[in-house]
Amino acid sequence: MKKFLSIATAVLSVAACTSDHDGWTLKGDIEGGAGKTVYIEGSTIGNWYLIDSVAIGEDGSFDYIAAKADSLPTIYRIRLADKYIYFPAQGTQTLTLKANAKSFDRGFDVAGSPLAVEFTTVDRLINKYIDSLGTEAARQDKNLKTELMLMVNKDTTCLTSYYIVGKFIDKRPLLNLSDRADLRILGNAANNYKRLYPNDPRGKDLEQRYMAARRALPSSGRAMEAQMASKPDIAIARYDINGTLRNFDDYCGKGVTVLNFVRYDHKNSPANTVALNEVYTKYKNAGLKIYQISFDPDEMNWRRSAANMPWTSVWNSPTEGYGILLAYNVNPDGGPVSFIFDRNGDLVLRVSDARDLPAALARYF
Template identity: 25%
Template sequence: MKKYLYLLTVIVTFSACHRNDFTVTGNVSDAEGKTLYFEATQIDKIVTLDSIKLKSDGKFTFYAPKTEFPEFYRLRLGSSYIHFAIDSTETVTFQTSGKSFTDYSVEGSEENKQIQEVSKAGSLLKNEVDKILSNTGTSDSIRIANAKRLLNALDQYKKTTLPIIYGNPKSKAAYFAIFQQVNGNIIFDPFDKEDSKAIRAVANAYDVYYKGSHRAKQLYNMAIASLQAERQLKQPTLLEQAKEASLIDISLPDIKGKQQKLSDLKGKVVLLDFTAYQTDYSPEYNILLAKIYKQFRDKGFEIYQVSLDNNENFWKVSASNLPWICVRDEASIYSTVANLYNVKNLPSAFLIDRTGAIQKRIASIESISGEIQKLL
């Protein structure tokens, strides 16, 4: 009798200890002897909360205190991850394998099923980006094919995630989708017109439902930065005030990280071109530039092309075999340089004479040959 009373006491005490906890449990087959980590994915760092050395049955259970607002976590086995989110004392159950850890099933949370859907879309995008990065070449056809493949891959990712974001912008899955990255580059750019709409939708929802949380503040700051960028582009610029008479110098890194200064090209006729390779017009546009460059490069002509792409990988792939100077401003449309040159649409180009003075803004790249010939 005393034995049973003791067991009952242990069970009651155990239950009381975890009354305000959430539970993450499940099974990882084919992983005996491996260590499974339970980690918190904070805004600025990853914190290990617990770990377990898996036995032959692969069972695991983790507990953690519930939080006031939704928080994000992950299970890690080696270099593979399962991402999920918690906002109550719920129990979430995962079933997976050590051989294919990210191919898992999840029960107990519909939102974590959506997070799984976002994760799968992100993995597909990363795989496609990696294939594109390995498929470099010097021909225009290869560059155009790579650009189209990447645009298509991004479109496919957003076709999966945008319904989740707009369907329930206050959801944990919507937040998770907004902050996904590929090779260190964000997918949803706060300075892109269409992407910023999705970000603001989630920011507004979090401000209403989770006001005061650090993630709501993070989203709010992103939304404000996006709005400021749009307003800044509408302000009169120094270039307008100077009536485009003098050169505003630019110093930005090329694909090898070397700083390239526009003023170093003094003595040549220069086409200063602001563009974004992550656009539909870019492949054909660069083919036109290539014809112009080939025609005049031996006569003292150079192109200084400034990319405002938010995706560094995309820029590097697209610019890797272009013969002219290609630099990138990582600030994207929040670029101070672009603002100074009154760039409100892409592409935007300017002709600079041998003295370093801006001669004119180019309205049509197709009719530029005559203007270049005059300056040469």
């Protein structure tokens, strides 16, 4: 055990270990932690092991220097008694931890890198829902899952996504992979790794977990048309021009639904708008829902166009990535594409030519 005291002997201890410790540093300040010991743990794809232990000084502080610098961001955790705080570290960066020994895994703050701040944001969000609803209700809360899904969609490092899908609450997984909405969060995280870091073993781990969970889902018992694919297991939730979060799952299965992918600056966009307006005018009173998602690189162009649309129009900004496009095998530069979902929420038809949309929809009314 390496002991780093926070008073004069701490200088000697740190100096003594720097000869063989050249990795990241964690500087801790634990209120009420004097005389206690914290344990640093690492992971190999979910299997945690002890790395080292550190004695907290009389003033509640401690310093820990990792033996080596990680070339990629890596998740670690620090344990006090039976409570854990998770944090990412990389290279020779210095992180700071502030916490209270009595509520070690609640109300803490880890800083020193943007990724560390993201991890803290995830934990604060989850704890907010737990404080408001209780543990079990928070685990099942749709709004929490939507917010986490949005974090996954915007995650360009993929490590925050990996942390979210592996998160436990009271020794139980946060995500229920027998629930299709939760499974889409995992699928989106796996898809991000596949797109951004295809050789990262963590991404392959997520993909294997996703495929195993998907195979375990009960069959819906409804046959698809031979030429159709099933609905991709990826959640879609974006904001409209009024700043309201619109979740596609709130539309799908509530009536015949059209999911339309578009770039308003594409030459075929006007014809797409004409076709959508025709079917919406004809079938809106019969329950037709249209969820249009724009991939325009220019937000103002989307806003100008969406302001005139009577149906739901949302924007996928470039910073949110293109996981949805990959899942639905759509290239927005190739022109608008529509997907028709029946009243059961099953994907029944892909329409690549807007002129075919009225005839394609007619069979479902």
